[in-house]
Amino acid sequence: MSTIREIISSAYDRLEEAHWNIHQMEENYHESDPFRFALNSFIRVIKEVPQILQMELQNRDGFKEWYINRRRLTTQDPLISDLFKKRDIVVHKSMLRPKSSAVLGITEGRGFKLGLGLPLDPFQDSDVLIIQYLFLNNEKEGEEDIFGILGSDEESLPCIERHWGLDPFEEGILELAVQAWNTIASLINDTVIWLGEDPSELHLTLKCIHSSAAVSVRTYRRDWIQTINSDIKKGIEFYEAMYKLKVLRHRA
Known part of the structure; x- marks a missing residue:
């Protein structure tokens, strides 16, 4: 029998990639290009998670009906909604200017x-x-x-x-990224529970602390x-x- 990691392997892999992008933003906080590139990648990847999750489970009885409503709760979140729109701009139109x-x-x-x-x-x-x-x-x-x-x-x-920062929000980009990651992780958590599986088998909480305050000051x-x-x-x-x-x- 397949494990939950195997059942939603692609969606979970994207979530972990999004976490990796947060680390890249943190490590390159004072270098414009690496920071922005990591931000762009985070925004692209974070939108892919709900889409891939749906594709991986679309043939399960009852999933589509349940998932439509649960996914709507996620996409109605003001931050998630804004990041998804920014993703479309980055991919199809122009550079993001934080x-x-x-x-x-x-x-x-x-x-x-x-x-x-x-x-x-x-x-x-x-x-x-x-x-x-x-x-x-x-x-x-x-x-x-x-x-x-x-x-x-x-x-x-x-x-x-x-x-x-990112308009129209007051929080720093790292704080916004953590908030967005947690929201998408919550979607996966609820999906795993709907499947009757144990979400504790996955890493759906951030054990490390990501804070602008920890990296915002560069000394000379x-x-x-x-x-x-x-x-x-x-x-x-x-x-x-x-x-x-x-x-x-x-x-x-």
């Missing part, structure tokens, strides 16, 4: 000592802000480094706190800042400074 903003400043490990909120193009990495600040500081030589980015205070570090060692600032004074180009920063972080 909301993006950031705070540039100094941190002492807990919150900001001093910071300034700035817009940040969703198609740009977080590092762009710190490099822009260094170039601007060099262009206005002699003016005060108001944030202390170029200072030598060993008790604090330059940092950027990034925020990703002061020796990195001094190295790049010195190179800027020597005439390094913007894209070269971006690459140099990535190299320094990779070596750390």
Whole structure:
């Protein structure tokens, strides 16, 4: 006799893929392209789960009638409904443009000592802000480094706190993704129960914690800042400074 994993193998595989995409967004939170690509993939995959689940079970007696009503409850959820519409835009029309903003400043490990909120193009990495600040500081030589980015205070570090969002919601993208995943997982859970099987045989709850707060702040060692600032004074180009920063972080 087939196990529940075998009965709905494709739908469950898509659900796990959606979870993997959440991890990718988390790990690439400050890198625009990888983050956006993972978001796009999540939105595509999350819509496929109910469709594939229906295809896998459509020949079961009574399933179609039950599933129509249960699936309707899922698709009427405001977040799920919006993500499904965004999926169609991504697949058939144009790129998704998430909301993006950031705070540039100094941190002492807990919150900001001093910071300034700035817009940040969703198609740009977080590092762009710190490099822009260094170039601007060099262009206005002699003016005060108001944030202390170029200072030598060993008790604090330059940092950027990034925020990703999706209209019309206020929550961060990671929080929205977790909420959407849980809603789709609940659909699978109820389907498994309808089949008379045990949902505990599947991983339908997220054991790991996905939170924007855990990854939104990126810090910069002061020796990195001094190295790049010195190179800027020597005439390094913007894209070269971006690459140099990535190299320094990779070596750390």
